[in-house]
Amino acid sequence: MLAARGSRFHSSAWPSLPLAAGLAASLELLRMALAAVIVLFVVAMMDITLQTYGVILKATTVSREKIALADYHAAVARRDDLTGVANRTAFREQFEERLTTLDASGRCLAIHWLDLDRFKEINDSFGHLAGNALLAGVAHRLDEVFGRRGIVARLGGDEFVVVCEVEHRTDAVAIGEKILDLVERPLHFDGRVLRVTASLGIAIAPTDGSDADTLLKNADLALYRAKDSGRGMLCFYERLMDEKVERSRELAAEMEGALERSEFSLMFQPIFDLAGGRILSCEALLRWTSPDHGTISPAEFIPIAEDSGLIVEIGRWVIREACRIASTWPTDVTVAVNLSPIQLRSANLAMTIVSALATSGLAAERLELEVTESVLLEDITASLAALEAINRLHVRTTLDDFGTGYSSLSYLTKFPFQTLKIDRSFVQDSERNPASVAIVQTVIELAAKLGMRTIAEGIETQAQLDQLRRTRCDAVQGFFLARPMSASMIGTMLADAAPAAVKLR
Structure with missing residues (x-):
């Protein structure tokens, strides 16, 4: 348009030039002067027009560049920097837009909210670059499959959401x-090679809600239920799950500062020498008393701590505190501490152990770390390396709950355990089931041939204790013998038992 205006001026100016030429040809001074003025006027007008055109063109270009830059920044502001998929802002906009067209289509909208299971372990074990690569890889796969047919977004951290139109619930499952x-x-x-699983919560509009806030809340509740059910699980929203999930959320939030507020404590349960009745060791048991919820069962709060990643920090405190308290006991009594799967694979585990031993002055041989068979099933190579590193510190390791896994016998030859704990289910079933008695006897004999000590846990009756006396089991533990007690009570008990062994019933 600007070029057209310039050309129109030029076409209107050109007729003035022949007039100037005619005046100049007359050779009269006055007419020649007038011709010169006309020529100068035409030149001046052309220059002004060109300058004006340049200014307007520059302004238009700058305006267009500003619009393009604004559009670019708007797009960037709605894209996740790390993964390139939509961020929370863009997701919310696109999701609400989809909801407005949902009634007209007559279809359903399925929200799949996923959270990577124990993603913090990847960061702790391999570093943030590995964690970022994993997030970017997951986002790329999801976007490649679902990006064109729905919405793929990263909501932050290791949380993603995929929204797709579906006709039936089975479509959402698929x-x-x-x-x-x-x-x-x-x-x-x-x-x-990085491997991870995910927990997935699903909510469907309009069945589970018609507005964005309700649907997202319900999908989040379903995600919490999926995480409670185990890793790699998906779960649909159900109205009855709200109360349980809300409690889990509240406990997770409270646990954030529980260590600083000194809400955690340790109880200790003695482990007795079966032959002589002497206390060989005490197992440290973590307890949590919440100001708002009172005493919380370990079976409830430990999985929450593992999911949130707080178990590493809490576990570090448990090891330090257990070593500190055990350093006041007789030198022939050890302390046993349970390790969670996340702790076992933590890069700082060895440093935590060395620091706890050095600070407390406890001899390394007096610390025993217990792991369950389920830990070994997850990553044999990493678990073996961690256990060997622990043994190099001269700290003992115990295989807990033996008999509940899938390849128990192979563990005995692969992993460097010094002690085997027979699962309570076999001990408690020994009164009714001869097969359990045979299993307990076989495990004890096998462990003895491999040079390992055995502990039978979960003793609750005199009959169970008597049955174990007929075996070569080294030690016993259970409510029938002694319940978990405070550090002060265990200290008094050890002091009283020092001159002579405790008489088992």
């Missing part, structure tokens, strides 16, 4: 299973 499969595929990074 999408959820595909998402879990995409997440579980291994990712290669810096010569390592």
Whole structure:
């Protein structure tokens, strides 16, 4: 348009030039002067027009660049920097837009909210670069499969959401299973193979809500239920789950500052020498008393601590505190501490142990760390390396709950355990089931041949204790012998028992 205006001026100015030429040709001074004025006027007008055109063109270009830059920044502001998929802001906008068109289509909208299981372990074990690579890889897979047909967004941290239109609930299940499969595929990074699973919560509009806030809340509740059910699980929203999930959320929030507020404490349960009745060791048991919820069962709060990643910090405190208290006991009594799967694979575990022993002055041989069979099933290579590192510190290791896994006998030859704990289910069933008696006897004999000590846990009756006396079991533990007690009570008990062994019933 600007060029057209310039050309119109030029076409209107050109007729003035022949007039100037005619005046100049007359050779009369006055007419020649007038011709010169006309020429100068035309030149001046052309220059002004060109300058004006340049200014307007520059202003238009700058305006267009500003609009383009604003559009670019708006797009960037709605894209997740790390993964390139939509961020929380863009997701909310797109999701609400989809909801407005939902009634007209007559279809349903399925919200799949996923959280990577124990993602913090990847960061702790391999570093943030590995964690970022995993997040980017997961986002790319999800976007490649679902990006064109729905919404794929990263809500922050290790949380993602996929929204797709569905006709039936079975469609949402199929999408959820595909998402879990995409997440579980291994990712290669810096010569390592990274593996992770996801928990998935599903809410469907309009069945589970018609507005964005309600639907997102319900999908989040379903996600919490899925995480409670175990890793790699998907769960649909149900109205009855609200109360339980809300409690889990409240406990997770309270646990954030529980260590600083000194809300955790340790109880100790003695482990007795079966032959002589002497206290060989005491197992440290974590307890939590919340100001708002009172005493919380370990079976409830420990999984929450593991999911939130707080178990590493709490576990570090448990090891330090257990070593500190055990340092006041007789030197022939050890202390046993349970390790969670996350602790076992933590890169700082060895440093935590060394620091706790040095600060307390406890001899390394007096610390025993217990792991369950389920820990070993998850990553044999990493678990073996961690246990060997512990043994190099001269700290003893115990295989807890033996008999509940899938390949128990193979563990005895692969892993460097010094002690075997026979699961309470076999001990408690020994009164009724001869097969359990045979299993207990076989495990004890096998452990003895491999040079391992055995502890039978969960003794609750005299008959169970008598049955174990007929075996070569080394030690026993259970409510029938002694219940968990405070550090002061265990100190008094050890002081009283020092001159002579405790007489078992």
